[in-house]
Amino acid sequence: MSDGILLPVVDEDGAPFWEGTRLGELRMQRCSECARFRFPPRPMCPWCRSTASEWPALSGRGIVWSFAVSHPPLLPAYAELAPYNTVVVALDEDPSLRLVGNLIAAAGAPINSVDPATIEIGEPIQVVFDRVSDDIVLPRWTRP
Amino acid sequence: MTNSIKDRTAIVGIGQTPFAKNLDGSEKRLACEAIVAALDDAGIDASEVDALASYTMEVTEEVEIAKNIGAGDVTYFSQIGYGGGAGCATIGHLAMAVATGQAEVGVAWRSRKRGSGGRPWANTVAQLPTPAQWTRPWGLLRPSDEIALLTRRYMHEYGATRDHLANVALACRAHANRNPGAMMFERTLTRDQYMSARWISEPLCLFDNCLETDGALACVIVSAERARDCRQPPVYIHSFGQGLPSQHHTMVNYWSDDPLGAPARACARRLWAGADFGPAEVKVAQIYDAFTSLIPLSLEGYGFCERGEGGPFTDDGAIELGGRLPVNTSGGGLSEAYVHGFNLINEGVRQMRGTSTAQVEGADTCLVTAGEGVPTSAMLLRK
Numbered sequence: 001m002s003d004g005i006l007l008p009v010v011d012e013d014g015a016p017f018w019e020g021t022r023l024g025e026l027r028m029q030r031c032s033e034c035a036r037f038r039f040p041p042r043p044m045c046p047w048c049r050s051t052a053s054e055w056p057a058l059s060g061r062g063i064v065w066s067f068a069v070s071h072p073p074l075l076p077a078y079a080e081l082a083p084y085n086t087v088v089v090a091l092d093e094d095p096s097l098r099l100v101g102n103l104i105a106a107a108g109a110p111i112n113s114v115d116p117a118t119i120e121i122g123e124p125i126q127v128v129f130d131r132v133s134d135d136i137v138l139p140r141w142t143r144p
Numbered sequence: 145m146t147n148s149i150k151d152r153t154a155i156v157g158i159g160q161t162p163f164a165k166n167l168d169g170s171e172k173r174l175a176c177e178a179i180v181a182a183l184d185d186a187g188i189d190a191s192e193v194d195a196l197a198s199y200t201m202e203v204t205e206e207v208e209i210a211k212n213i214g215a216g217d218v219t220y221f222s223q224i225g226y227g228g229g230a231g232c233a234t235i236g237h238l239a240m241a242v243a244t245g246q247a248e249v250g251v252a253w254r255s256r257k258r259g260s261g262g263r264p265w266a267n268t269v270a271q272l273p274t275p276a277q278w279t280r281p282w283g284l285l286r287p288s289d290e291i292a293l294l295t296r297r298y299m300h301e302y303g304a305t306r307d308h309l310a311n312v313a314l315a316c317r318a319h320a321n322r323n324p325g326a327m328m329f330e331r332t333l334t335r336d337q338y339m340s341a342r343w344i345s346e347p348l349c350l351f352d353n354c355l356e357t358d359g360a361l362a363c364v365i366v367s368a369e370r371a372r373d374c375r376q377p378p379v380y381i382h383s384f385g386q387g388l389p390s391q392h393h394t395m396v397n398y399w400s401d402d403p404l405g406a407p408a409r410a411c412a413r414r415l416w417a418g419a420d421f422g423p424a425e426v427k428v429a430q431i432y433d434a435f436t437s438l439i440p441l442s443l444e445g446y447g448f449c450e451r452g453e454g455g456p457f458t459d460d461g462a463i464e465l466g467g468r469l470p471v472n473t474s475g476g477g478l479s480e481a482y483v484h485g486f487n488l489i490n491e492g493v494r495q496m497r498g499t500s501t502a503q504v505e506g507a508d509t510c511l512v513t514a515g516e517g518v519p520t521s522a523m524l525l526r527k
Contacts, residue, residue: 006268006285008277039399040278046391065398066300068292069346070283075266078283083343086284088293088398098398100279100293111283116346121300138281 004077007136013041016055021137025057026127028097037094058093060127062141065090065098069116084111085119089141102140104128111140148418151526153239154371154378157186157364158490163327163481166260167358172204174360175255176212182362183213187375188249195220195247195365197237199230199254199484209253220247226394228432228515229407231485232523236384238365248366254486255360263356279396287434288353290395291517292345295437298404299347304440304455306347310338311458312436312471313351313478318464320475323501327355328479352436354477361486363493379496382509382526383418387411388519395517407520408445408513415522416447423447426524427507428495429469430488431516433476438516439463446511446522465502473502485514492525 010018020027029041033050044051065088072079084102091097105113107128125141132138159181161167161174169177183190193215196206206221220241224230231254238250265286284290298304317333320326333351341349371378387410393399416422423446431442440454448469449457457463463471474480474491481487492512494500513522 005283006276006280008281010277014277040275040393066293066297068284068289068296068348069343070285070289070292071343071345073263074283074285075268078285081283083346084283086282086289086293088297096401098403100282100284100396100398102282121297132281136281140282 004075005132006075007133013043017041018136020055020057021129021139024129026060026139027055027057028091029053029055037097039097039099058091062089062091062125064103064119064121064123064125066121067103067119081110081112083116085114085116087119087141089125099139104140104142106142149239149243149381149384150418150420151380151382152243152368153365154368154380155235155363155493155525156366156371156374156376156378157182157188158362158493159183159185160361160487160490161359163325163357163359163483164259165356165358167257171255171257171360172208172212175204175209175253175362178255178360178362179209179213179251179253182251182364185376186364188364188366190214191216192249193251194218195238195241195250197222197224197234197250197252199223199227199234200225201227201484202254204255220250224521226515226518226520228434228484229518229520231432231489231514231521232384232512233386233514233521235363235365235381235489236386236521236523239381239384242365242367248370250365251362252365253360253362254484256483257358258482259356259358261358275393275396286345287395288348289345291435291437292348293398294403294517295435296347298437298441301404302452302455306339308440308455308458309352309436310335311463312433312439313338315458315464316433316472316476316478319473319502320479323474323480326475326480327357328475348435348437354434354482355479357481357483359481359483361483361490363489377497377527379493380526382420382524383415384521384523385411385414385418386519386521387414392519394519397517404441406441406445406516407518408442408516408522411520411522412446415524419524421509425509426469426511427509428473428504429471429511430473430476430492431471431511431513432485432488433472433478434482434515436478439471442513442516445516446513465504470502470504473500473504488512496525496527
């Protein structure tokens, strides 16, 4: 990956997610009381008000819920790769869990490695993990 | 509803600077110029101003405004968040303050050098903390990218097309071509030009995105009683609402149960509950248009059509002058100026005064909305 890409500023709420990706797992926050998933992570369950939560690893399978294709003007590190796609992925375990990511040709491939004209809403995709710094591993997505 | 603010306050002055890609002077100076112009329009001395309201993104604080314009003792001041979602709420908060006796002369304003002053999304230090950790690293950098994802999904679910989005862009441009103050006054736009324009974030092209503008605007709000003695005919604030829907995520609503359930829907319930008329009686609308796709979403959210029908609603010139519901009659954010939607407010006032450059004949009611896709606000104006 190019230098200059934006890295997440990890906070207390999101830290377990990023711990998971470092280990090659897609972990999502689930309420320990009512067992509902929630995203983005936050201290309180909005459905039962419990502050107890756990972070199970999910299958990493989902479908393309939507996608966009970004063109300049963009930050320099991204402009170099434009046009590139961003996707919203609906996860199989709970389709109301939707993550932003990129659809790439294979693990480690750049974010412009899939022809945007071939992307379809509803197509199944699978998580892969891309180490972008010493501490940060981003989930991205490939076709199975 | 004896406690209602219905028709108890009025906008009696509007002011603005020129709009351009690059204006001389600080945002502070431009704000003061627009405010003084609005007070002159109303025939009210600045020393009588005792209430101020603006956006949290406004760079000039109330103390700076007050000491520049020579306000008296200010007894009410309010800032509203969520970028363009604040627009109508600046007016609504002042209307509530004046109606409840907390103040007598309110000024709302927005001053912004978005044309020459840099793009907020390029400030990576401000961009990265939560919730941007869930979007920015993958290259979802700009508001245009965020709304592009919602727009694609909207087109997929409801069959809206680029022709529908073009209807919006062309309506705003046609109105701007009648407005000498609009940045795009002399620049016509055809459907062919729209369809062949460069992409910004597919499915949004250049003409689906608002302008980048330097400029400032302001309004003066007083009680209905006082309004009768002002220089201009009063434009009554008939109803006002704000909306932050349940489980809403500002700009990136993919995380809610109903991502295409626009904040307009929550705002509209309050807005219409406070009104004597409904969508069918609205003669002209100023609808927040940072992106063309926000117009169909808002038309649905405010009840002008059913969900998913916002695209076809724009066909056959329906939102152009002479159509069923003329929208953004000064050109809007797409073709007049993008000052976080405040120019929509001033145009709503001009329509009620009968002084718009695209005047809707017999217009006596006007909807004005603030940013869609973020916690928002809206108001109904009447003669």
